[in-house]
Amino acid sequence: MAPCVDAIILILHSGSCEFRNVGGAEEEEEEEEEKRSARRTSEQASLRRGCQSKRILHPGVLRPRPPASVTAPPTVPVGRALVRAASCALPNTRRRKKDFSSSESVSRLQRDKEMLMEEVKAQKELVWLLHKTLEATQLERPAGVDFVAAEGERERPELLRHPLGRSEQVAGNHLDRKDPRVAQLRERVRELTEKNHAKQEVILKLSDHVAAFPPTSASSVPDTIRQLQQRVEDLKDDIEAYKTQNKFLNSEILQLTKLWRKSSEQERSLMVKCAYLEAWCCQAESRYLGVLRKLQENRSLAPDQQRTIQKIVEDALEGQTKNVNATTRILHDEYGFKFFPDYEVEDVKLLAKIQALEIRSHNLLQQEDRERPLLSRWAQYLAGRSDEDFCHSPELKGLLRAGVPQEYRQSVWRSLVRSRTRTVRERHPQRYQQLCDKSRTCPHPASRQIQLDLHRTLTSNLHFSSPSSPAHQQLQRILLAFSWQNPSVGYCQGLNRLAAIALLVLQSEEEAFWCVVAVVDAIMPQDYYSKNLLAAQADQYVLKDFLVEKVPRLAAHFDLYGVDVSLVTLNWFLVVFVESLPSDILLPVWDAFLHEGTKVMFRYALALFKYKEDDILKIRDGADIHQYLRFFTKTITDTRKLMRMAFVDVNPFPGRLLRNRRALHLERLLGELRELEEQQKAFAALDDDPSQRRAGDPVTDDEEMS
Structure with a gap:
C-alpha cells in the first residue's frame, strides 16, 4: 500500500508547483507545459505499474473489470481534494493571463482546460485503482491476522507461501454459508479421494505381489502356451466323445x-x-x-x-x-x-x-x-405340504372321510398324531426313551396283565399270529411306557388293540406310543379307560338316544325282544372297532377318527345298524339277534354305501348335541355311583355291627362260632 500513497503525494506536489509557475514567459511556460505533460505521463505509467505489481503480489484476489458506466465514487476523500485543487487553480490562471493577448490567452486556456480534463480523468482512474487496491488489502487482512497470531515459526512461512489457499478457504466458508449443496459436494469429493487412495494402495500391494514372483523366461512362455493349446484340443475331443456317448x-x-x-x-x-x-x-x-x-x-x-x-x-x-x-x-x-x-x-x-x-x-x-x-x-x-402343515379344513375333512390310500396312510396318520401331541412332545422330546428305560429298571404293577394280553391281541393278523413275533415285544414296550405316562389309567384291556393297530400302520414304536397317547388323552373323554369306565358307559346311553332318533324301527325291535346293544357296542367304542370291522372299512374309520374325534364312532355305529336294519328286523328271537350282532359287522360288502350312511344319512349330527347328552348321562351315572357307594358303606356298617342286622339276614360263620 506504500507505493500507492507515495504516488498520490507526488502527484499533489507536482500539481501545486505547476500552478505557482504560471506567470512566467511564454517560452518558459510552453517548456514547462511540455515537461509537466511528460512528467504526468511517466507518473501515470509508474502508478499503473505499481498497481499491477500490487495485483501480482496478491493473485488470490479476484478483481472484476470496472464497467464502462461506473465512475469513481464521489465519497473518496482523495478525489474530492483533487477536484477542489483544480477548481481553485483555474481563477488564478485566468487573472494572470489578462496581460496577454486575447487570442493567445484563449488558446492557452483551451490547452489548460484540455490538460486539466485529462489530468482529472487520470486522477479518477487512479482513485478507482486505489479503491480496488483497498478492497484487496481488506480481503488480505485475515491472512495477516493469522500470520501475527501464529504460534510457531513454521506456521508463518506456510501462511506466506500459500495465500491462495487461505483465500480459497475464506471464499469456501462464504460459499458454504450461502449454498448448503456445496458442503455435500465437498463431502462427496472427500469420499472419492479416500476411495482413490484405497485403490492406489491396492494397486501398490498387487504390484508388490506380482513383483515377488520370479520372472518367466521368454523361452518357457511359448512352451506353456503350446501345452495349454494341446490341452484345449484334448478337452474338445473328450467333449465330442462324451456327446456321442450321451446320444x-x-x-x-x-x-x-x-x-x-x-x-x-x-x-x-x-x-x-x-x-x-x-x-x-x-x-x-x-x-x-x-x-x-x-x-x-x-x-x-x-x-x-x-x-x-x-x-x-x-x-x-x-x-x-x-x-x-x-x-x-x-x-x-x-x-x-x-x-x-x-x-x-x-x-x-x-x-x-x-x-x-x-x-x-x-x-x-x-x-x-x-x-x-x-x-x-x-x-x-x-x-x-410338510408333515407339520396339517390344519383343519373342509378339504382335509372330506379327504379323510373318503379314506387315505395305503401309499399315504403312514405319513397322514403321523401328521394327525403330531398335531394332537405337539405340545407334550416339544416339552419332552425324549419322553418315550425315558419311559422305556424306566420300565426296564422299575417293573410296573400292570406288567403281568400286559404280558397276558399280548397273545390275545389280533390273533388273526399275520404279524401277531406267532408267539415269537417281534411285534409282541414292541407292543409290550409301548403299553408299559404308556402305563408310566398316564398313571391314572395305567393299563386297561383294549389299549393293546389300539397300540397294535397304530404299530401296524405307523411302523414305529415311538409313533405308535404317541398315537395311543393322542387317543386316550386328547380324543377320548376323561375317565373313558378308568376302572369303572364311567365315560364309556355314558356314551352307550348317548348311542341309544341317537338310535331312537335315527333308526327308530330298529330301536323298537330291540326293546321288543329285550336286546341290550351296549353288550356289543361297548367293545366297539373301547377299541374303536378293531377286530369288529374288516380292514378295508376299519382303516378309513380310523382315518376320520384321528381327525374328527369320537363323533365318528357314533356315526359309524348308527350306519352299521342302518345298513343291516332289514336283516335284523327279520330275526324274531332275542338270542339270535345277540348272536347276529356279534359277527354282522364283518359281512358289510359295500364300503361306499356304509360311508354315505355314516356321513350323509345320519345327518344332522351336531357335536354340541353330543357333548350335552354325554354330560347329562355322565352326571346321572355319577349320581348312581354315589348312591351305590353309600349302599356299600351301609352294608359294611351292618357287617361290622351284628346287632343292627334285621331278622332273616344271613349269619356268617364267625358269628355262629361266637
Whole structure:
C-alpha cells in the first residue's frame, strides 16, 4: 500500500508547483507545459505499474473489470481534494493571463482546460485503482491476522507461501454459508479421494505381489502356451466323445422307458384281469356254498343225505382254506389282516364265508374305479405340504372321510398324531426313551396283565399270529411306557388293540406310543379307560338316544325282544372297532377318527345298524339277534354305501348335541355311583355291627362260632 500513497503525494506536489509557475514567459511556460505533460505521463505509467505489481503480489484476489458506466465514487476523500485543487487553480490562471493577448490567452486556456480534463480523468482512474487496491488489502487482512497470531515459526512461512489457499478457504466458508449443496459436494469429493487412495494402495500391494514372483523366461512362455493349446484340443475331443456317448445312452434310456411303460401297462392289465378272475372265482365259490347251505337247511333229506351234505360243506371250507394258504398274498392284506375272517360259531361259519366271498368279490371289482381318483386327489393335496402343515379344513375333512390310500396312510396318520401331541412332545422330546428305560429298571404293577394280553391281541393278523413275533415285544414296550405316562389309567384291556393297530400302520414304536397317547388323552373323554369306565358307559346311553332318533324301527325291535346293544357296542367304542370291522372299512374309520374325534364312532355305529336294519328286523328271537350282532359287522360288502350312511344319512349330527347328552348321562351315572357307594358303606356298617342286622339276614360263620 506504500507505493500507492507515495504516488498520490507526488502527484499533489507536482500539481501545486505547476500552478505557482504560471506567470512566467511564454517560452518558459510552453517548456514547462511540455515537461509537466511528460512528467504526468511517466507518473501515470509508474502508478499503473505499481498497481499491477500490487495485483501480482496478491493473485488470490479476484478483481472484476470496472464497467464502462461506473465512475469513481464521489465519497473518496482523495478525489474530492483533487477536484477542489483544480477548481481553485483555474481563477488564478485566468487573472494572470489578462496581460496577454486575447487570442493567445484563449488558446492557452483551451490547452489548460484540455490538460486539466485529462489530468482529472487520470486522477479518477487512479482513485478507482486505489479503491480496488483497498478492497484487496481488506480481503488480505485475515491472512495477516493469522500470520501475527501464529504460534510457531513454521506456521508463518506456510501462511506466506500459500495465500491462495487461505483465500480459497475464506471464499469456501462464504460459499458454504450461502449454498448448503456445496458442503455435500465437498463431502462427496472427500469420499472419492479416500476411495482413490484405497485403490492406489491396492494397486501398490498387487504390484508388490506380482513383483515377488520370479520372472518367466521368454523361452518357457511359448512352451506353456503350446501345452495349454494341446490341452484345449484334448478337452474338445473328450467333449465330442462324451456327446456321442450321451446320444447313445439317451437312445438306450428312451428304448428302456418305452419297454418299461409297455411292461407296466401289461402288468396293470394283468392285475385287473387277475382281479376280475379272482372276483369271478369268489362269486362262483359263494354260489356253490350257497347251494350247499340251502341243501343243509333242507329238512326233507334223509339222514344219510344230510350227513353227506355236511361232509361236503366241511370239505369245501377246509379245501378253500388250503387253497388260500398256498399264497400268503391272497390270505392277508398289506397290514396282515385276513381277507376271510375266522368265526368261532359253527352254525354261522358257512354263512359268514359266503358273505366274506361276496365282500372280496365286490372289493376286487370296485378297487380300480375307487382308488385311482382318490389317489390323485391325495397326491394333489400332499404336493409341497410338510408333515407339520396339517390344519383343519373342509378339504382335509372330506379327504379323510373318503379314506387315505395305503401309499399315504403312514405319513397322514403321523401328521394327525403330531398335531394332537405337539405340545407334550416339544416339552419332552425324549419322553418315550425315558419311559422305556424306566420300565426296564422299575417293573410296573400292570406288567403281568400286559404280558397276558399280548397273545390275545389280533390273533388273526399275520404279524401277531406267532408267539415269537417281534411285534409282541414292541407292543409290550409301548403299553408299559404308556402305563408310566398316564398313571391314572395305567393299563386297561383294549389299549393293546389300539397300540397294535397304530404299530401296524405307523411302523414305529415311538409313533405308535404317541398315537395311543393322542387317543386316550386328547380324543377320548376323561375317565373313558378308568376302572369303572364311567365315560364309556355314558356314551352307550348317548348311542341309544341317537338310535331312537335315527333308526327308530330298529330301536323298537330291540326293546321288543329285550336286546341290550351296549353288550356289543361297548367293545366297539373301547377299541374303536378293531377286530369288529374288516380292514378295508376299519382303516378309513380310523382315518376320520384321528381327525374328527369320537363323533365318528357314533356315526359309524348308527350306519352299521342302518345298513343291516332289514336283516335284523327279520330275526324274531332275542338270542339270535345277540348272536347276529356279534359277527354282522364283518359281512358289510359295500364300503361306499356304509360311508354315505355314516356321513350323509345320519345327518344332522351336531357335536354340541353330543357333548350335552354325554354330560347329562355322565352326571346321572355319577349320581348312581354315589348312591351305590353309600349302599356299600351301609352294608359294611351292618357287617361290622351284628346287632343292627334285621331278622332273616344271613349269619356268617364267625358269628355262629361266637
